[in-house]
Amino acid sequence: xxxxxxxxxxxxxxxxxxxxxxxxxxxxxxxxxxxxxxxxxxxxxxxxxxxxxxxxxxxxxxxxxxxxxxxxxxxxxxxxxxxxxxxxxxxxxxxxxxxxxxxxxxxxxxxxxxxxxxxxxxxxxxxxxxxxxxxxxxxxxxxxxxxxxxxxxxxxxxxxxxxxxxxxxxxxxxxxxxxxxxxxxxxxxxxxxxxxxxxxxxxxxxxxxxxxxxxxxxxxxxxxxxxxxxxxxxxxxxxxxxxxxxxxxxxxxxxxxxxxxxxxxxxxxxxxxxxxxxxxxxxxxxxxxxxxxxxxxxxxxxxxxxxxxxxxxxxxxxxxxxxxxxxxxxxxxxxxxxxxxxxxxxxxxxxxxxxxxxxxxxxxxxxxxxxxxxxxxxxxxxxxxxxxxxxxxxxxxxxxxxxxxxxxxxxxxxxxxxxxxxxxxxxxxxxxxxxxxxxxxxxxxxxxxxxxxxxxxxxxxxxxxxxxxxxxxxxxxxxxxxxxxxxxxxxxxxxxxxxxxxxxxxxxxxxxxxxxxxxxxxxxxxxxxxxxxxxxxxxxxxxxxxxxxxxxxxxxxxxxxxxxxxxxxxxxx
Amino acid sequence: xxxxxxxxxxxxxxxxxxxxxxxxxxxxxxxxxxxxxxxxxxxxxxxxxxxxxxxxxxxxxxxxxxxxxxxxxxxxxxxxxxxxxxxxxxxxxxxxxxxxxxxxxxxxxxxxxxxxxxxxxxxxxxxxxxxxxxxxxxxxxxxxxxxxxxxxxxxxxxxxxxxxxxxxxxxxx
Ligand code: SF4
Ligand code: SF4
Ligand code: SF4
Ligand code: FES
Numbered sequence: 001x002x003x004x005x006x007x008x009x010x011x012x013x014x015x016x017x018x019x020x021x022x023x024x025x026x027x028x029x030x031x032x033x034x035x036x037x038x039x040x041x042x043x044x045x046x047x048x049x050x051x052x053x054x055x056x057x058x059x060x061x062x063x064x065x066x067x068x069x070x071x072x073x074x075x076x077x078x079x080x081x082x083x084x085x086x087x088x089x090x091x092x093x094x095x096x097x098x099x100x101x102x103x104x105x106x107x108x109x110x111x112x113x114x115x116x117x118x119x120x121x122x123x124x125x126x127x128x129x130x131x132x133x134x135x136x137x138x139x140x141x142x143x144x145x146x147x148x149x150x151x152x153x154x155x156x157x158x159x160x161x162x163x164x165x166x167x168x169x170x171x172x173x174x175x176x177x178x179x180x181x182x183x184x185x186x187x188x189x190x191x192x193x194x195x196x197x198x199x200x201x202x203x204x205x206x207x208x209x210x211x212x213x214x215x216x217x218x219x220x221x222x223x224x225x226x227x228x229x230x231x232x233x234x235x236x237x238x239x240x241x242x243x244x245x246x247x248x249x250x251x252x253x254x255x256x257x258x259x260x261x262x263x264x265x266x267x268x269x270x271x272x273x274x275x276x277x278x279x280x281x282x283x284x285x286x287x288x289x290x291x292x293x294x295x296x297x298x299x300x301x302x303x304x305x306x307x308x309x310x311x312x313x314x315x316x317x318x319x320x321x322x323x324x325x326x327x328x329x330x331x332x333x334x335x336x337x338x339x340x341x342x343x344x345x346x347x348x349x350x351x352x353x354x355x356x357x358x359x360x361x362x363x364x365x366x367x368x369x370x371x372x373x374x375x376x377x378x379x380x381x382x383x384x385x386x387x388x389x390x391x392x393x394x395x396x397x398x399x400x401x402x403x404x405x406x407x408x409x410x411x412x413x414x415x416x417x418x419x420x421x422x423x424x425x426x427x428x429x430x431x432x433x434x435x436x437x438x439x440x441x442x443x444x445x446x447x448x449x450x451x452x453x454x455x456x457x458x459x460x461x462x463x464x465x466x467x468x469x470x471x472x473x474x475x476x477x478x479x480x481x482x483x484x485x486x487x488x489x490x491x492x493x494x495x496x497x498x499x500x501x502x503x504x505x506x507x508x509x510x511x512x513x514x515x516x517x518x519x520x521x522x523x524x525x526x527x528x529x530x531x532x533x534x535x536x537x538x539x540x541x542x543x544x545x546x547x548x549x550x551x552x553x554x555x556x557x558x559x560x561x562x563x564x565x566x567x568x569x570x571x572x573x
Numbered sequence: 574x575x576x577x578x579x580x581x582x583x584x585x586x587x588x589x590x591x592x593x594x595x596x597x598x599x600x601x602x603x604x605x606x607x608x609x610x611x612x613x614x615x616x617x618x619x620x621x622x623x624x625x626x627x628x629x630x631x632x633x634x635x636x637x638x639x640x641x642x643x644x645x646x647x648x649x650x651x652x653x654x655x656x657x658x659x660x661x662x663x664x665x666x667x668x669x670x671x672x673x674x675x676x677x678x679x680x681x682x683x684x685x686x687x688x689x690x691x692x693x694x695x696x697x698x699x700x701x702x703x704x705x706x707x708x709x710x711x712x713x714x715x716x717x718x719x720x721x722x723x724x725x726x727x728x729x730x731x732x733x734x735x736x737x738x739x740x741x742x743x744x745x746x
Contacts, residue, residue, distance in 0.1 A: 157637070166643030179631075179638035180624055187639070572628065572638050 002068040007075065013066040020048055020061040023074060030074055031083060031112050033200050034149040035062040037514055039158055044150050046086050047112070050074045058082050084116040090147050091118070092125035101145070101202040106510045108200035109147060130175065135183025137362050138191035138207055138355040143175050146203035152176060152195035159499055161474035162305070164188040164573075165195070176203075179572045188308055188573040190301035190473065192497045193355030193379075193506020206355050206379050206507060210386065213376045216347035217260040224347045225335075226261040227327045227406070228252060230268050231353040231417030231502035232380050234523040238509045238516065239384035240394040245519030247527060250399020256351075257400060258392050264402045267350065268409025270327035271416040271425070272536035273545070274298065277562055278320045278422075279429045279536075280553035282492055286463065291315045293468075293483070293490040296422055298322045300360035301497035303566060305473050310480050311568035319563040321373075323416065324350050324357055325366050327406060328373030329561040334549045335406070349376045351383050353417070353505030356497060365564045379507025408541040411528040418521045419471035419501035420447035420454060423494040427458050427467070428535045434461040442534050448525070450500050450518065453479060455490075467492045472499035592618055593626055603634050612645055621652045649702075654692040657699035659718035659737045661685070666705030666712075673727075674713040678702065680727035681715065684734045697741045698734070 001012045004019075006028060013022035018041060023030055033045040043063035050061045053071035058079060061072075073079060091113065098104050130143040150167070153176060157163040164187040168177045178187040196204045216222040233249035242248060249266075256264045282294050297303060297318040306313055321329065328348045336343040350357065354377075360366065361374040378386070387394060401407065412428055415421030424444045431439045446456035447467070452475040455468045466489050470476045476495045483490070498505045503520040504512075533539060550557050596614045600607045611634070615626050622645055631638040645651045663678045682688060685698050692699040698717075708714045711723035715733070722733055 163637035164639050166637075166639040168643055168646045170647045177639075179627070179642040188637070573631075 002066065004066055005071040007073060017066055018062055019064045019066050019072065022066055023061060028074055030061055032062055033108065034151060036151055036154060036198065039154060042150060047083060049079060049082050051076050051079050084118065087112055087116055088118060088122050092123035093127050095127060095144050102205035103202035107202060133183050135185035136189060136191060138193065138358045139184055139196065140205050140207055141184065142203050145201045146176050147201055148174060148176060149200060151198040152204060155194045155198050159472050159474055160192060160194055161477040162188055162190055182572060186572055188571045190304040190497065191356040191359040192301040194498060196355065197506055197510060207358060208382055210376060210378060213349055222345055222347050223262050223341050224349065225263040225265060225331050226256050226349040226351060227265040227267045228351045229353055229502060230271060230414045231505060232351050234520045235353065235503065235508050236380050236384060244516035245523040247523050251394060251397045253402050254397040254400040255387050255392055255394060259386065259390060265327060265406035266402045266409050267323045267327055268413035269406040269541060270323040271413035272410050272539040272542045273326050274320055274323050275412065275425045275429045275536035276542060276553045277558060278318050279426050279433055281318055281320065282430060283433055284554065293493050294318055296494045298422060299495060299497045301356035302473065302476065302495045307566055307569040308571045308573060313480065314566050317566060319565060321562055321564050322360065324352065325373045326562050332371060332373065333561050334545060343371060347375050349378065350374050351378050353380050353502040353508050355379060355506045381507060381509060405541045408539060410533040410536050410539045411531040412534055412536045414527050415524055417502045418524050419496050420469045421501065423447045423467055423469050425536055429537045431460050432535065432537055438535065450521065452499065465492060466490050469494045471496040471501050473497055593629060597633050605634060608634060608641065608644060612651060616651060621655050652690055657692045658697050658741055660699045660701060662701045662703045662716045664706040664714045665702050668709035669713040672712040676727045677713050677715065677725050677730060680730040684731050697738060
């Protein structure tokens with residue numbers, strides 16, 4: 001550690017780090033717009049400028065390395081005035097649409113304007129006039145609100161390995177857009193929503209249309225079923241001032257009932273179901289010389305990624321639908337039969353940490369006849385908005401349980417919310433499927449944690465299974481390139497599109513940091529530690545579904561409702 | 574903004590795929606630093622950068638199409654539509670500026686209903702803004718199909734454009 005002087009106080013800094021990091025640890029808030037945790041600084045926005053003694057001009061603290069004994073003033077008149085001017089210039093061509101903006105209340109630009117005391121328009125530039133891009137089923141881009149911070153461009157390229165966005169043109173004409181300024185729908189965008197999560201403004205947001213759902217709720221003839229993904233109960237609370245990492249599943253069930261849903265189900269149930277099918281598929285491939293490594297198929301952004309960038313690996317993808325789609329299919333199949341409801345009178349909603357799930361629900365493969373497995377997908381953020389809209393005081397609710405039969409899940413199903421969770425659940429059940437015995441220690445430590453690429457060798461009976469767990473598609477790309485180049489040791493690979501998995505999904509609350517993601521992950525591990533049923537195959541409702549309807553994993557009924565196939569996809573890439 | 578939109582304007586399909594393959598073959602190594610020379614060579618051979626050309630250049634270098642488009646739109650030298658029968662250049666050099674070339678440019682834009690970098694729908698005109706044409710004595714100056722027009726006033730622009738329209742129509746007849 002070295003010592004530096006900030007605002008006449010001594011604080012500690014790590015040799016070689018950037019000034020901003022040391023300031024943050026010391027609780028000194030310097031605003032930033034382009035800085036991104038874990039990625040190299042670009043110094044693009046200049047919002048973070050501070051005064052350093054001896055430096056001729058103000059320096060961007062995000063890109064300025066610390067030096068022993070340096071003297072810094074973060075909030076001198078000169079520094080603050082410079083930051084305010086920079087912001088005012090950014091606002092010069094801004095549409096000032098706050099009242100009508102999806103980010104009203106969660107916009108970094110807006111809160112910066114407040115924090116810096118902007119009270120009048122000092123510069124007026126020509127307002128930019130671009131078309132809003134609504135072509136994607138998952139995202140909306142409103143370039144007029146873009147301040148060119150470049151975060152979306154970087155996350156899309158450096159974290160997701162997709163790179164469908166870039167700066168286009170130059171000077172005052174610069175915009176962020178896709179190749180040939182086309183809609184996102186024809187670009188290689190995988191709809192992950194990571195760009196929304198990092199965007200400081202309303203330039204990027206999710207597609208949000210839930211009128212059909214509200215109508216279905218009001219319609220006495222319709223049975224409206226909602227399912228909630230495992231990662232949502234450990235993040236939604238943040239929207240209501242509850243600290244990251246609290247599991248509010250009970251309150252969430254209560255809120256959904258207040259909203260008028262007839263049945264509240266848990267996607268953890270169909271995560272268990274996925275494990276039964278996918279685990280059996282893996283064992284089948286291993287025993288019959290099927291295509292390996294098998295790749296998981298729960299994450300729709302990842303599926304699109306494979307379809308467009310690695311079509312030769314489509315046969316490696318598990319044929320299992322994702323848990324969201326499986327639950328929709330069993331609700332409109334088994335549940336409708338059992339309850340004697342016309343499936344056309346069932347409306348299925350899912351609450352997901354994800355924007356790509358909106359894309360997935362609309363895929364042709366996910367519709368049987370003219371009936372979609374899932375009728376509407378809401379993100380965590382949208383659900384919070386609806387709860388507020390309907391005047392529900394979240395913190396005053398009493399916890400409730402989910403409904404049978406699909407409210408029941410194992411804690412393995414809950415682990416699906418974080419990177420490594422599908423793998424851990426699959427290993428537990430594969431072990432049982434192959435040996436007939438439970439693992440002695442259910443915790444599979446090497447696949448846990450936030451690291452981008454994890455590998456492990458696990459013994460399942462006589463077999464040594466080589467597995468890999470990847471999150472963030474840039475990491476997936478690395479691994480797939482190794483496989484393209486001939487790597488052969490792996491049997492099974494779990495891929496989640498978003499870095500860290502669904503707990504850090506593109507539909508999760510805005511403005512969260514790595515610490516929050518860690519806390520969410522710990523919450524899932526805690527649930528797994530504390531609950532009784534910790535393996536998917538022991539979920540009694542899943543067992544009943546097999547005995548009453550599906551028969552056994554990979555049966556014909558399973559194939560009809562729970563499996564699918566994917567195809568190569570032409571996009572601008 | 575609009576000059577960066579590569580739309581399927583007149584002649585947006587490249588003259589010949591083989592030509593493109595030929596140009597790419599002169600850069601056998603897929604290195605990022607060849608991007609600009611390749612873009613220049615392709616424009617040289619085809620007159621502009623078609624959408625297909627950009628996608629194939631991206632494929633050749635292993636770069637995303639968005640990046641190649643981003644780089645290409647950064648430089649004024651690249652165009653994304655084929656040139657019209659008459660390329661109109663409006664000089665925006667210092668001397669012409671002082672003599673009111675901004676108003677002349679606006680008049681041309683209004684007359685042609687295109688932005689710099691674009692080609693009219695009928696393929697007769699394309700519009701280009703150039704720095705200094707080296708004819709400062711004639712300021713403000715525009716060229717059309719290689720002819721120089723000196724001391725152009727905004728209200729003269731339409732007459733000039735009309736004469737070329739007539740030529741195009743006569744040729745067609
Ligand atoms: S992006 Fe932010 S500042 Fe701009 S209109 Fe939306 S809320 Fe307001
Ligand atoms: S949704 Fe994902 S893939 Fe699409 S532009 Fe955003 S970051 Fe890129
Ligand atoms: S869209 Fe958002 S993240 Fe992307 S450059 Fe604009 S303001 Fe930044
Ligand atoms: S945050 Fe430092 S320059 Fe943008």
